[in-house]
Amino acid sequence: MQRIGVFVCWCGSNIAATVDVEAVSEALKLEPGVVFSTNYQYMCSQAGQNIIKDAIAEHKLTGIVVCSCSPRMHEATFRKTAAAAGLNPYMVEIANIREQCSWVHKDVPTGTEKAIILGKAAVAKVNLNAPLIPGETPVTKRALVIGGGIAGIQTALDIADAGFPVDIVEKKPTIGGKMSQLDKTFPTLDCAACILTPKMVDVAQHENIRIFSYSEVEDVKGFVGNFDVTIKKHARYVNEAACTGCGxxxxxxxxxxxxxxxxxxxxxxxxxxxxxxxxxxxxxxxxxxxxxxxxxxxxxxxxxxCAAGAIDYTQKDEYIQEKYGAIVVATGFNPISMDKFDEFAYNQSKDVITSLEFERLTNAAGPTAGKLLRPSDGKHPHTIVFVQCVGSRCDAKAEKGKEYCSKICCMYTAKHAMLVKDKYPDVDVYVFYIDVRTPGKNFDEFYRRAVEEYGVHYVKGMVGKVVPEGDVLKVQASDLIANKQLHIDADLVVLAAAIEPDKSARPLATKLTASMDTNDFFTEAHPKLRPVESPTAGVFLSGACQGPKDIPETVSQAGAAASKVIGLLAKDKLTGNPCIAHSDEMMCNGCSTCERVCPYGAITYMDKEFRMPDRTTAIRRVASVNPAVCQGCGACTVACPSGAMNLRGFSTQQIMAEVDAICK
Amino acid sequence: MSSNKKFLQEELTRMSGVNPKKCMKCGKCSGTCPAYDEMEYHPHQFVSMVESGDIEPLLNSKSLYRCLTCFACVDRCPRGVEPAKLVEAVRLVAVRKQGANHMTANDVPAMLDDDIPQQAIVSAFRKYTK
Amino acid sequence: MKVSYFPGCTLKNKAKDLDLYARRSAEVLGVTLEEIENWQCCGGVFTTSNDEVATKLSSVRALKEAAAKGQPLVSVCSACHNVIKQTNHAMQNDAFFASKVNNYMGQEPYAGETTVYHYLELLRDVVGYDQVKAKVVNPLAGKKIAAYYGCLLLRPNSTMQMDDPENPTIMEDLIKAMGAEPVVYARRNECCGGYVTMENPEFAKRKSLDIIENAKAAGAEVLVTACPLCRYNLQKAGTDMPVVYITELLAEALGVKEVTNEQ
Structure with missing residues (x-):
């Protein structure tokens, strides 16, 4: 029999105003196993915690129930208190009588009644609790970064600078990503290559970084601290070690x-x-x-x-096996296809281009050596129309485009408009916008400069149709402020295409068992408080694979992801969560249902020898849970048809006892 | 909003299946409308005015008979608002009133020439009369 | 094969060519267009309001007749096709509307079982353009032909589902199959002015001129269309650009134009 102590918190008036705390502590005193019950103004305060510690010692408590706020708030606090008093921390149960009780009820009798019921349920559970000891696993002190754009580069550099080896896997022949294709960057107009290429060189020369270019992640096994990854290195038919890059x-x-x-x-x-x-x-x-x-x-x-003799036509794809403690996803983005938006005539005229194409047209290393020339005839354009939000902010019912705001387009379009006016003041530049969204440091100032200093025509309205005719593009658009329809003869139309996650992200997420949203952006563990971690332990997110981001935000997130990785790799061993699934091998019938529902890939099957009642032995296929990978979600326990799966700390018996206590 | 206005607004959204609240006021419909310059109230204004309950001016406007029902605004609206369907609903409310037909059989002969297809006449009748 | 055919009022009157060439060409391609008995005018335009029932009954009658024969329903006129297809879509997807219609009409309830084809879809999806190409005896080589779609064939795309509504190819591919050179121009899916030509011919003329100018700039020598009203408006614009029905060109390419004219 447990010796249980109950501690009812007032939370100032947060609880006490709607719950008669004295009545609760008195009522719970009568529950089976309860040997001590009290209430106090702030249980989480030092004084409150001391009440708990003293009671554990004085009454030789084997378990405690704290009736207070949500376990998300203070479960960890009270577990530490218990541990300090020599009690196993998993012998602590929280009854949430604040968020789920005092805050949602208005009258004291109802609140009090419910608080008592919640307390009874917690007591019923503690009666069945057993001490739990978290397991430990070693950590492979090496990180894998998937994607070699600015996100991956920054994450890799930060991890490597902290002294840990990092591998970058990039599917293109070079690292650099989208940023290497950009001309200038907002809001400072410094050249993208000038700030990116030194970082690329740093990566190449860093003693802790290896680059697998022209390579992809083929397979991922294992778990946080111990990932086994297969990397496929595509044959480039050139011996990388011998090639000098002479050209x-x-x-x-x-x-x-x-x-x-x-x-x-x-x-x-x-x-x-x-x-x-x-x-x-x-x-x-x-x-x-x-x-x-x-x-x-x-x-x-x-x-x-080839003077170096580096060409090798017989080269084959190569597979590399490596172990990693942490994996960072930095797979980036692409502009969406313009196929469903051909009212803008992107597929009907070479002079209708996307913004990324415009970057190449103004880039000194681009196809026109930085001269702004029309793709169709190489002539200098005199009127340019920029169209914002092409494929962004679309309704799902419209079945084209994306529902989200692509976030970067307002700023890069202001940049493009400004770059044009700076180089060619004679050019007329129109920007059609729905809203101009500039929430960033120096962003609105930047946009206002485009309007006020450079004289870019910002028109609140949308282009409805682009008609290529002869060598002009007839642009028909609305000007909502003037309440007019405009007809502009343009030479070049630039579409701010929505951005979407790279197509490689979805299959990668499956390999990593990392979750994604409906747009194929990776989901973070918590949208506010854990923004660079995937819910899958050991998998971290960097850059636009998590959502649309500009360069400053990407670099910040890349650094944050790196610091999380460093925090993980700095540990020699990982302490697990002991509240994980385990299988009763005698009851398991080897059906694989749990393996299929496990979102973390924590369950495998093995053939095991069993002694049968008649003293023969038999080989049976049974489920085995990897304690380092299991996150304790409980999906397997409800899926298991034979009731063999159970979650430590949340066993079926414990939960049924709680339900019974509530329904009594 | 008066209960009359509210009723009319609900009637229009029900008939047309259009939810004007979905509009993000981008102006794509008015940017793409081929009849824009013939209209006193433009497609985006139809959506906005129905949303605010300001429907009376639309009922009395010749704009109702300028819409070509070409569905350019319907297909190109990024929010799936379908403005042409709203214009049609307002027009129906207008012409369903007794004696409010926009066109009568007596008007037709003056509009004909030797080549005009039957299709034009029946279409106009369906749009303009009840 | 045999299919149900809804000619529509204009094809029995001002646009007899469109009808005769369509039937004759279909025969060459192994398809018989069986005219629906006692068909009634489709009304020319689909009224989008979901409380309009009576105006859509003639389409439902035609659809039911085709269903009874187990045949797809084909029309050539863009307007008829648009009205019938949208009505069929409403019968499939708008249960309230469908129940009103079925209550009124009695007999067997209809839920949109009939497949609705435009003549062009029949050629592309059932006959196949390869088959058309194989039957061409009089290739229209060297002709630069610009297809004019207008609005009714393509929109609303969610219902019509004929082609990419902004950059369609169904007519261009047929023009290629006939041995001619299709001319692509952006205004081929912009409205010609439609029925507003009754009240405001000047406006329809402006819209049509824009279309013709755009086609001309792209090098078109002739415009083709499947819609009598489009053809009327484009012709009334008063340019020297010839505007012909797509079925006329098809009959020419298949070598049956003269025969048809003699009938």
């Missing part, structure tokens, strides 16, 4: 008509290529879809001109 091959390759994805197809590259001058690693890659040698064995020019 001789990329000049001599006869296959010149390959759309250059770095410039979004606005110019061509060769079949063997280095994406851009500052690529890291600066190593050539052969595109097997276009290389004549790989396709039909007829060419071999690159091998002939």
């Amino acid at each position: 001789a091959c990329t000049e001599k390759c006869p296959q010149k008509k390959v759309p250059n994805e770095f410039n979004l197809g606005m110019d061509n590259r060769r079949a063997i290529y280095i994406p851009f001058a500052q690529a890291v690693p600066k190593v050539a890659t052969i595109d097997p879809n276009y290389c004549n040698m790989l396709k039909n064995g007829k060419c071999g020019v690159c091998a002939k001109v």
Whole structure:
């Protein structure tokens, strides 16, 4: 029989105003197992905690019930109090008589009655509680960062600077991500490459960082502190160690008509290529879809001109196994397809472009060497129309676009407009907007400069139709302030396309058993208080894979994710949550139901030898819970058809005892 | 809002299936409307005025008969508001009143030429009369 | 194969060509258009208000007749197709409307079982453009043809589901199958002015001119359409741009235009 102490908190007047605390502590005194019951103004205060400690010692308590606020508030506090008094912390139960009782009821009799019932349930549970000891697992002191854009780069650098080895897996031939394609950055207009490329070099030279470029995560097993990851390194048909990045091959390759994805197809590259001058690693890659040698064995020019002998047409995909303690997802974003928005004629005219294409058009390393020229005829545009919110803020019923605000478009469009006016003051620039959203440091000032100093025409309204005719784009739009329909002959139309998570994110989330929202953004463990952690232990989030973000926000989040990783890797051992599932092997029938419902991949099956009642032995397939991976969600316990699964600290028997106490 | 206005507003949203509260006031409908310059009240104003209960001016406006029901605003609205359906509902409320037909059979002969297809006449009748 | 056919009022009168060429061409392609008995005018436009029942009954009658024969229902006129397809969609998805209709009409209740095709969809999805191409005896080589869709074929897209409503290809692909060169221009899905031409012909003329200018700038030599009212408005714009029915071109390509004209 337990010796239970009950401690009823007033929480000032928060509880005491609607609950007769004295009546509660008196009523609970009569419950089975209760040997002591009291109430106090603030149980969480030092004095309140001392009442608990003293009572544990004096009455030799084996379990306690604190009737107070939500366990989310002070369960940890009271567990520490119990532990300090020599009681196992899992012998503490909280009855929430504040959020779920005093705050939602108005009259004292009702509140008091409910508080007593909640207290009885907690007492019933403690009667069945057993001391629990959390397990420990070792930590592999190495981190994996998936994605080599600015988010991944910053996270990797911060972890590596703290002294832990980091691997970056990037699916493109170079790290750098979207930021490497940008021209200038808001709100300061400093050049993206000038601030990004030194970081890329830092990554390349950091003794703690390895880069797996042109590689993808193939498989993830294991759990926090102990992930087993298989990385697939695509054959680039170039020996990375030997290639000096001299570029001789990329000049001599006869296959010149390959759309250059770095410039979004606005110019061509060769079949063997280095994406851009500052690529890291600066190593050539052969595109097997276009290389004549790989396709039909007829060419071999690159091998002939390569002084380093780095070309290897026989190279195969390689699989690398590595162990990691933590995984950071930094898979980034892409602009959405404009196929469903062809009222803007994106698929009907080369001079209707997306904002990312515009970045390449104004970039000195872009297809026009930074001169603003129309893609169709290379002429200098005189009137440019920017359209905001293309595919953002759409209703789900409209079946096109995204419901969310893409967040970065208002600012980059102000930037584009300003860059145009700065280089070519003669150009007329229109920006059609629904709202101009500028909540960031120096952001609104930046936008106002575009309007007031540079004379960009901001029009509150939307473009309804773009008609390419001859060499102009006839833009029909509303001006809601003037209550007019505008007809503008433009030379270039730039669409601020909504952004969406990279397509690789969804399959990756499945491999990581990390949760995602309906838009395929990774979900954070808590939207406010744990914004860089996935609900899956050991998986962290960096950058736009979690939601639309600009560069300053991405870098902040990247650093935050790194600090969480460092905090994890700094530990030698991880203390687990003891409230986890376990299977009664004698009852388990090996049906795999629990394995299928487990969102964390914590359950595996094994064949085990059992002694049968007739003294023979039999091999049976039974479920086994990995205590380091189980998060104690309880899904398996309700799914298990034979009742073999149970959650420590929340066993079926404990919960039924609570229900019984409430219903009595 | 008076109970009369409220009734009319509810009637219009029920008939049309349009929820004007979904509008984010982007102006796409009025940006895309081919009949914009023929209208005194423009598509976005229909949505906004029905939402605020200011329906009387719409009922009396010739704008009702300028909408082509081409559905450009319906397909292109990012919020799925479907303004043309609201215009149609207001027009029906107007022409369903006794003697309020916008067009009568007597008006038709003057509008005809040798080539005009029957389709034009029946369409106009369906839109303008009850 | 045999399909139910709803010609509509205009195809029996001002747009006889559209009808005859459609029937004749379909025969060549192995499809018989069986005219529905006692069909009534569709009304020209679909009234979107969900309390309008009587104006949609003629469409339901035609749909039910096709259902009784177990055939899809085909029309050529864009307006008829639009009204019938939207009515069928309402019968499928608006239970309140459907119950009112079924209560009034009595007999077997109808819930939108009939498949509704526009003639172009029949060619693309049932016959197949490969099949059309194979039957072309008089390829329209060298002709630059601009398809004019207007609004009724494509919108509302959620119901019509014919093609990409902003950048359609169903007519362009047919033009290619006939051996001609399709001309793509952005105003091909903008309204010609429709029935407003009755009251305000000047307005319809402006809208039509915009369309023709856009097609001309893209290099069009001829405009094709499936809608008699579109054709009327485009012709009344008074330009030298020829505007013909798509079925006329089809009959020409299939080598049956002369035969049809003699009938």
